[in-house]
Amino acid sequence: MKMAKIKKKIKTIRVKADKCNGCRACEIVCSGFHASPKYDVINPARSRIQILTHRLQNIFFPVFAGEYTPAECMGREIYVIDEKEYEECAFCRATCPSRDLFKEPDSCLPLRCDMCEDDPPQKEPLCVQVCLNDVLTYEEREEEVEEEENVNLVEVGLRSLIDKHGFDTLVDTMVRMAEKG
Amino acid sequence: MRYTETGYNLEIDLATGNIEKVETDPSLLETHLGGLGTSVKLHWDRVPPETKPFDPENLLVFSAGLFCGTPAFSANRTIISTISPQTNLLAYPMMGGFLAAELKQAGYDKVIFKNKSPKLVYIYINNDKVEIRDASHLKGKGAVETQELIRAELNEPRAQVSAIGLAGENRCFVASIEQSRSSASRGGAGAIMGDKNVKAIAVRGTKDLYLARGVEFMEIMQGVRDYYKYRNENPIPQVMTILSGIGSPQEMYHTDEKWHTESFAWGNARERRKNFWTKEIEEGWTDLQLKTVKRLISCYNCPQQCGGVINYPGVDPYMMKCFSKLTYAMAAWVDNLDFSFKICKDAFEYGVDSFSTPQILAFAVELYEAGIFTDKDFEGCPSDNEGRFFWLLEKLARREGIGDYLADGTYWAARRIAADRNDPRALEYDHNTTKKHEQMNIKLGMMDPLYFLMYGTNEKISITQIEGNWPQAPFPDKQDRIDFVKDWPQLPDEKFKKYFIDWEPRGEMANPYYPTAEIASEIVDWMEQVHNIDDALGMCSGLSGFCLKPPYHVHVYPKLISAATGVDIDEAGLKKIVNRNRNLHRAFNILRGMRRKDERPPEDHWKKRFPEIEEHLLDVYYKFKGWNNDGIPTKERFHELDLDYVYEELKKRGMYEDGQD
Numbered sequence: 001m002k003m004a005k006i007k008k009k010i011k012t013i014r015v016k017a018d019k020c021n022g023c024r025a026c027e028i029v030c031s032g033f034h035a036s037p038k039y040d041v042i043n044p045a046r047s048r049i050q051i052l053t054h055r056l057q058n059i060f061f062p063v064f065a066g067e068y069t070p071a072e073c074m075g076r077e078i079y080v081i082d083e084k085e086y087e088e089c090a091f092c093r094a095t096c097p098s099r100d101l102f103k104e105p106d107s108c109l110p111l112r113c114d115m116c117e118d119d120p121p122q123k124e125p126l127c128v129q130v131c132l133n134d135v136l137t138y139e140e141r142e143e144e145v146e147e148e149e150n151v152n153l154v155e156v157g158l159r160s161l162i163d164k165h166g167f168d169t170l171v172d173t174m175v176r177m178a179e180k181g
Numbered sequence: 182m183r184y185t186e187t188g189y190n191l192e193i194d195l196a197t198g199n200i201e202k203v204e205t206d207p208s209l210l211e212t213h214l215g216g217l218g219t220s221v222k223l224h225w226d227r228v229p230p231e232t233k234p235f236d237p238e239n240l241l242v243f244s245a246g247l248f249c250g251t252p253a254f255s256a257n258r259t260i261i262s263t264i265s266p267q268t269n270l271l272a273y274p275m276m277g278g279f280l281a282a283e284l285k286q287a288g289y290d291k292v293i294f295k296n297k298s299p300k301l302v303y304i305y306i307n308n309d310k311v312e313i314r315d316a317s318h319l320k321g322k323g324a325v326e327t328q329e330l331i332r333a334e335l336n337e338p339r340a341q342v343s344a345i346g347l348a349g350e351n352r353c354f355v356a357s358i359e360q361s362r363s364s365a366s367r368g369g370a371g372a373i374m375g376d377k378n379v380k381a382i383a384v385r386g387t388k389d390l391y392l393a394r395g396v397e398f399m400e401i402m403q404g405v406r407d408y409y410k411y412r413n414e415n416p417i418p419q420v421m422t423i424l425s426g427i428g429s430p431q432e433m434y435h436t437d438e439k440w441h442t443e444s445f446a447w448g449n450a451r452e453r454r455k456n457f458w459t460k461e462i463e464e465g466w467t468d469l470q471l472k473t474v475k476r477l478i479s480c481y482n483c484p485q486q487c488g489g490v491i492n493y494p495g496v497d498p499y500m501m502k503c504f505s506k507l508t509y510a511m512a513a514w515v516d517n518l519d520f521s522f523k524i525c526k527d528a529f530e531y532g533v534d535s536f537s538t539p540q541i542l543a544f545a546v547e548l549y550e551a552g553i554f555t556d557k558d559f560e561g562c563p564s565d566n567e568g569r570f571f572w573l574l575e576k577l578a579r580r581e582g583i584g585d586y587l588a589d590g591t592y593w594a595a596r597r598i599a600a601d602r603n604d605p606r607a608l609e610y611d612h613n614t615t616k617k618h619e620q621m622n623i624k625l626g627m628m629d630p631l632y633f634l635m636y637g638t639n640e641k642i643s644i645t646q647i648e649g650n651w652p653q654a655p656f657p658d659k660q661d662r663i664d665f666v667k668d669w670p671q672l673p674d675e676k677f678k679k680y681f682i683d684w685e686p687r688g689e690m691a692n693p694y695y696p697t698a699e700i701a702s703e704i705v706d707w708m709e710q711v712h713n714i715d716d717a718l719g720m721c722s723g724l725s726g727f728c729l730k731p732p733y734h735v736h737v738y739p740k741l742i743s744a745a746t747g748v749d750i751d752e753a754g755l756k757k758i759v760n761r762n763r764n765l766h767r768a769f770n771i772l773r774g775m776r777r778k779d780e781r782p783p784e785d786h787w788k789k790r791f792p793e794i795e796e797h798l799l800d801v802y803y804k805f806k807g808w809n810n811d812g813i814p815t816k817e818r819f820h821e822l823d824l825d826y827v828y829e830e831l832k833k834r835g836m837y838e839d840g841q842d
Contacts, residue, residue, distance in 0.1 A: 021486045023479040024279075028252050032395060039395025042251060043286060045387035054338070055361065056329065056498045058475050058490045105387035132410065132484035 004147040011115050013064065013128060014137040020060040022053050026127035026136065033116060033126045045105045048113040049127050052090050059084055062127075062135065065102035066093025068110040183207065184393040185247055185745040186215055191289045191311060193304065195377055196237065196296035200311050205290065211748055211758075212823070215247030215290065217273050217716035218762035220262045223293065224271055225765055225827070230772035230834070234266040235352070235376050241294040243284070243343075243382065246719010249481075250285035250390045251745055252402060254409070255733075257281055257481035258719035259343070259360070265368035267354040267590050268617045268642060270770045272368025273716065275646075276343070277480035278361035280384060281719055283341040287386025298378035301350075305335060306384045316380040321347055323530025324359035325499055331383050344381035345371045346532030348578040352376050353588035355534040355541065355577075362478055362488035362500035366534035367643045368618065369590075393747025401740050409484065409724070409732040417729055419661045420652065427731055429723035432506045433474050433489030436467040441504070447511045449543035449591075450613040450622035450783075457516075466518045473522050474501075485723060493522040501525055505535035511622065512539030513546075513570040520567050527571065531578035536643070537590060537619035542573045544591045544610050545583060553598065553607050558583045592617040613783045616775070618642045620783055628693040628787045630701040633795060634802050636782035638812070639709060640766045646716075649727035650708050650734075655684040655691065671734035673707050680704065693791050698801035706805065707735075713759040714738055761822040764807075764814045768827045771836055777803075777812045809841045816842045 027044035034048070035041035044050075048065040073096070075088035095102040095110035102111045116125040124138035161170055192201045205219075213219045220242045232238045241263045248256035259281040265272035284292070287308050303316040319327050324346035331342050343360035349371035356371025357364040365371075392398050409427070416425035421440045423430050439458035446453055473493050477486035478500065488502040501522075509528065510521045528535060546569060548554040562572045576584030586594040595611035598604070613620050615636055621644050631651065632644070639647045650671060656662050659682065666678040680700050685691045696704060711734065712726040718738070725733040735752060743749045750758070767775075777799065784790075803810060807818030813836055819828035832842060 018476075021477055021479040023481065023483050025252075025254060025482050025484065028482055032252055032392075032399070035395070037395065039252070039399050040392050041389045041395075042392065043387065043389045044282075045286065046389075055478065055490065055500060056325075058492070058498070060476070060478070130406075132406075133486070 005144050006147045007142050008145045010141050010143050012139045012141075013115075013125065014139055015062050016135050016137070017061050019133050020051065020062055020135045021133055022051055022055065022060040024051050025130045025132075026062065027051065029126045029130045034118075043105070046111065048102065048111045050101060057084055059086070061086075061090060063091070063101075064093055064113040065095060065111045067112070068095045070097070072096055072098040182391060184391050184747050185251060186210060186290050187285055187288050187388075187390065189289050190291040190293055191306065192293045192295070193311075193313070194296050195294055195298040195302070195313075195379065198313055200313070202289070202309070202311075210247075210746060211750075213762055213765075214714075214717035214742075214758050216244055216249075216258070216719045217246075217260045217262065217713070217766075218758065219717075220244045220260060220273070220291065221271065221762055221766045221769065223291075224262060224264075225769050228264070230769075232264060234264045234269060234373060237296040239264045239373060241370065241373050241377055241379075242291055243280075243294075244291040244719075245281035245284045245289075247717060248741075248745065249281035249719040251392060252399060252482070253718075253720070253741060253745070254402070254406070255480070255483040255485065255721040255724040256719050257483060258716070258721060259284070259365065260716060260719065261358060261365045261370045263368075263370050263373045264773075265354075265370070265618075266352070266372050267369045267593070270616065270642075270773055270775055271640070271766060272370060273641070274358070274365035274367045274370050275716065276358065276360050276363035276365040277483070277721055278343075278363035279341040279481045280343050280360050280382070282481045283384045283386045285386065285390050286388055287384055288388045292382065294374075294377055294379065297376065301378050301380050303331060303344075303381040303383065304379065305331075305340075306382070306386075307337075307340075308386060308388055319344075319380050320350065322380075323347075324349070324357070324364075324532035325529050327381055328360070331381055335383060335385075337383075337385050340383045340385045342381055342383040344532075345374050345379075346530050346578070348372075348531045348533045348588070349375035350380070351578065351580045351588065353533065353577060353580065354590045354593065355537045355588070357532045357534050359529060359532050361480075362502055363480060364529070364532070364535075366536065367641075367646075369534075371532050392745050394744045398741065398744040401737065401744060405732045405737060405741075412730060412732065417665070419656045419665055420729065424653070424729065427724055427728045428485030429487045429503055429721065429727065431485075431487060432503050433470075433477055433501065434486065436470050437463070438466065438507065439463075441507050442511065444623070445507075445511065446622045446624045447514055449512065449540055449547050449610065450620075450624065451543075453624065462516065469518050469522075480721065483721065483724070485721075487723060491522060491526075493519070493526075496523055496526045499526050499529055501529075503535075508535050508539040508622070509542075509570060512543040513566045515566050515570075520570075524567075524570060524574065527574055531574065533574075533578065536621070538574070538577070539570075540613060540619045540622060541577065541587050541591050541594065542570050544594070545573050545587055547610050548598065548607060551606065551610070553602060553604050553610075554583060590614075590617065591619060612785055615782055616642050616779050620644065620786070624785060625787050627691075627789050628791050628795065630693060630696055630698065630794075630798055631705055632786075633782055633798055634701055634705045635708070636786065637780040637799070638802065640763065640770065641712070645727060646712055646722060647709060649722060650711055650729065650731070651704050652681070652729060655681075655686050657686050669730065670736065671730055673735050677704065677707075693789070693794050698794075698798045699805070701798060702802045702805035705802070709763070710756060710759055711735060713763050714755065717759060717762060718742075757822065761824060764818065764822055765824060765827060767808075767812075767814060768819075768824070768831060771813050771831065772834060775812075777810070780812060809837070811838075811841065813837065813841070 027047035030047040032039040052061040116122040128136045128138045301316040327344035328342040349356040352372040354369040357366040474489035577587040591611045599607040
C-alpha cells in the first residue's frame, strides 16, 4: 500500500550545553507553567527539563523528559568527552525504572516535555524564554513524512496469530480462556 | 495555606538530638517578612544579652529568604545569623548558591540550631526525613571537599551541601561556611558552627512551594526581566567597567583589574599602587584568567554569571567568585595572578573569609617586620611573599603557634599579642577595623559623608552589603550627571536627582560638605533600606542593593511581595517592615553594648578627617533615624514601628540615661 506524503512541523530545542551556567531557571519555570493553576506551585522536581550538574567536573547538562519505558535498557557505557566522563544515562530522556528522573515526586507518574503546547499556546517553550544565556534555542522546521494509517493494533496482533496458527485454533483458545474466566 | 514561605522551621537541639518541625506564626510575614527579618525576631525572642558567642544558648540560624524558591530570579540567599565571636554582635553572613531554595522545597524556611553536639555530626534533611549523622570521618576535611564526600556518601548528587573546613572546626573567628560556589563569610559564623560540632548541612527537597497569585507574579517578573536585559545591553557609560553593569562584580569575566589593583590598598590595607596596571601585567593576567576560568557559573535561578569553575595546573578544580581573585595577592604584595588561583583553593577548603583573612596575614607580616613577632615565631616559614602567606594561612586555620592569635582577627590578635608580649606597639597594626571587624582595603583622601555613615553605623559592618545604589563618586562633568539621572526609576523620590546633579568633585558642593548631613541621611537610609529588603527576601544584592540602576528596587518589590504572598503590602508598608527589622536588630546589638563610640570608620580610611563635620553627621543621621544621641532608637521610634515591647526591654535593662528615651 502506498502511503501519502504529508508535511509535519518538527519542533526541537537546540541545547548548547557549553554555555549552561547551571542556574536551573528552566526547571523552575517549567514546573510553574505546568502547575494548576499556572505558576501557583513551584517545584523543580516536577520539571520536564533537568540540569545534570557536576560543578567541579565542569559538567552542566540540560536534558528533556522523553518517553516512558517500562524496562531498563542495557546502557552502562561511560563516554569521555573533552576529558569529562558521562554515564550513558546522562544523555537519555527516558522515564525508566532505573532512576527517579522525570517522575512526579508524589505519584511517580512519568513526565514528558510537551514543548509547552498546552493552553495558552506559547511562541516558544518557557525554558527557552527564561534562559537568558541562550543555552536553549527553539527551532521549527517542516519535514515531509509518510502519512500514518490509523490501524487497529488489536486487529494487527490477531491477524499475525491467525497467520501463524490458523483461525480455528485461535477461536478454540479464546473460548477456552473465556470459560476459565 | 502558606504562600511563598513554607510556614515551618526545623528546630534541632544538638545536645539531645531532638528534631522538631515547628509551624511558624503566619502573622510574622506581615510584621517581619522573612529571611533576616524573621531571624532577627527569633534571636531577639530567645537569646538574652548575657549570652556569649560560644555559649550553647547562642543560636545558629540558617534561613532561606522569603523569595527563595520562587521564580524571582537571583533570590537565592541563605542568611546565617548568630552572635559573632569577633564582634560579639548579631552577624548575618549570607551566601548564594543553591541551599536556600532546596531548603524551601524540602518544606522549611529556617533551620535553627541550639546547644552543642557532643561529637562532630552533619545534618541530612531529605524532605520530612531529617537525620543527625556521624561526621567523625569528615573531621579536618576541606569545606569544598566535604560537600562532594557527603553527596557521594548519600548517593544523592542533587543534595545541596554547606560545610565548614578546618578553620570552622578550630573556631577561627574568620571561619566561613562554604556552599557550592558561594560562602557565608563575614563575622565568623563558621566558628559557631564548628563550636556546635556541626560539620555540614545537606538538603534535598522535592516538595511544592506555593505562590498566592502566580500568574500576576510572573507578569511583574516579565517587566523585571526586560529591564535586566536592558541593563545588560546598556552598561552605564559614566563609570568604570566593573561598576557599569549588574550582578556582583563580574570578576571571573572581566580581566581589566586596573581599578581594583590601583585604587584599593595593598598589604595590610596600606598602600595604593597607582601605576601597577602595566601592559605587561595586563597581558599576563588576562591570558592566565582566560586559561584558568573554564566556565562562568551562576547561583540558583540567576542569569548572571559571577562565579567561575577554576582549573589551575596542579590544583584540584574548585569554584571562585568576586574579589577573592585579588585579596590574597594584594595583601601579600604578589604581582602574579597564579598565586591567587593557588592560595584561594587552600583558603576555601580551610573555610575562611577572603576579605578579613588576607589582611590578618599581612598584619602578621608587618608584626614580624617590626620585630614584634620574632624569628622563633616564624620558624619554618618560607621567606618569599607567596610562601609566607601559604604558611601563615595554614597556621591560622590550625590555630598553631602564632596562628592562634591570627585566628581571632586583627582586633583581638593585636590586643592579645600586646598583652602577652608586653608590647603595646602591636595595637597600632590593628588599623582597619570597625566594631572589631576588618573593613574593605580602601584608603582614600577626602572624608565622604555617605561612606562615613555607612561604614560607621550599619548593622552589617561590611560596606559591600550596605552601599550600591548611589554612585561612589560624583561625575566631574555636569552634563554626565544630568544624563545619568534622566533614566533612574529606582529612586525613592525625584528630589534625589537634584542631589546628584549638585554633587561636585571639588569645592563647596563636594565632600566633605556635600551631600549635607540631611541629604546624606536620606541617601544612606534609602540604600540601607534596599539591602534590608534584599536580606529579608534572600535577594542577591548584585541585582538590587549593590549595583547602580538594578532591576529590583523599592517600587517593584511591594508588587512582587503582594502577588507572591497574597498579603497586600504597599511601598510605605514595606518600608515600615524593614525599618522594624533594622531597629530590632539594632536594639539587640544595643543590649550587647554597641554605642555611638563604636560607630566609626577606620581612623586612616581617609587622610583628611573633619571631626566636627563627622559628629554633626552622626547627630543628624541618628535624629533622622529616630535614634537618640547615643544611637539608641527612642521610645517614639519603637512605638511607630509597633516595637513597644522592645522599648520596655531596653528601658528595663537601663539602656536609657535619664530623659534619653
